[in-house]
Amino acid sequence: MNIKVIKGDITRLEADAIVNAANSSLLGGGGVDGAIHRAAGKELLAECRLLGGCKTGEARITKGYNLKAKYIIHTVGPVYHDREDDEILLSNCYKNSMDLALENNIHSIAFPAISTGIYGYPKEKAAKVAVSALNDWTSEHSDYDIEIILVSFDDTTYKLYNTLISKE
Numbered sequence: 001m002n003i004k005v006i007k008g009d010i011t012r013l014e015a016d017a018i019v020n021a022a023n024s025s026l027l028g029g030g031g032v033d034g035a036i037h038r039a040a041g042k043e044l045l046a047e048c049r050l051l052g053g054c055k056t057g058e059a060r061i062t063k064g065y066n067l068k069a070k071y072i073i074h075t076v077g078p079v080y081h082d083r084e085d086d087e088i089l090l091s092n093c094y095k096n097s098m099d100l101a102l103e104n105n106i107h108s109i110a111f112p113a114i115s116t117g118i119y120g121y122p123k124e125k126a127a128k129v130a131v132s133a134l135n136d137w138t139s140e141h142s143d144y145d146i147e148i149i150l151v152s153f154d155d156t157t158y159k160l161y162n163t164l165i166s167k168e
């Protein structure tokens with residue numbers, strides 16, 4: 001699997017697309033969402049207003065505006081409730097973001113650790129879901145060349161991703 005793990009600020013990456021851990025309004029918020037809106041500029045909010053929101057597990061695409069990335073894929077992770085649904089919804093975020101990347105001819109994509117901040121998803125569980133969903137997607141699309149970058153903002157997530165990736 002063509003997956004790279006890095007530690008740092010996703011807004012500074014040069015990938016074709018970066019993924020935003022948004023909320024269902026798509027109108028901005030805290031965490032990585034706030035950082036992306038600040039870095040991309042006001043035009044991003046104007047485009048997001050036209051989208052009419054996004055359900056949990058789904059994804060929408062906008063331009064990247066002032067970012068180095070050409071596109072932003074906005075996905076809405078689940079608020080963690082320790083229910084069976086959590087895993088399915090989080091997995092859908094990765095799958096639906098990858099489907100949008102394919103539709104838009106995106107060949108490099110960077111993901112933050114969706115739901116593991118304000119939405120409270122335990123980091124280890126979320127990392128497993130992320131790697132497994134991306135592994136499934138790339139296996140099903142082995143003819144499509146895409147670099148996937150998992151961006152961690154903290155050491156714990158960085159170590160978890162590296163351990164999981166090394167097992168693939």
Ligand code: AR6
Nearest residue numbers: 009010021023029030031032033113115116117118119153
């Ligand atoms: N670059 C990379 N990762 C980051 C960055 C950054 N600049 N900033 C934070 N993270 P969160 P969620 C990490 O809370 O849990 C917003 O208000 C962070 O350490 O951003 O999906 C939305 O509008 C964590 O590991 O997203 C929603 O209301 C991960 O990104 C809600 O938060 C995700 O943390 C979504 O909550």
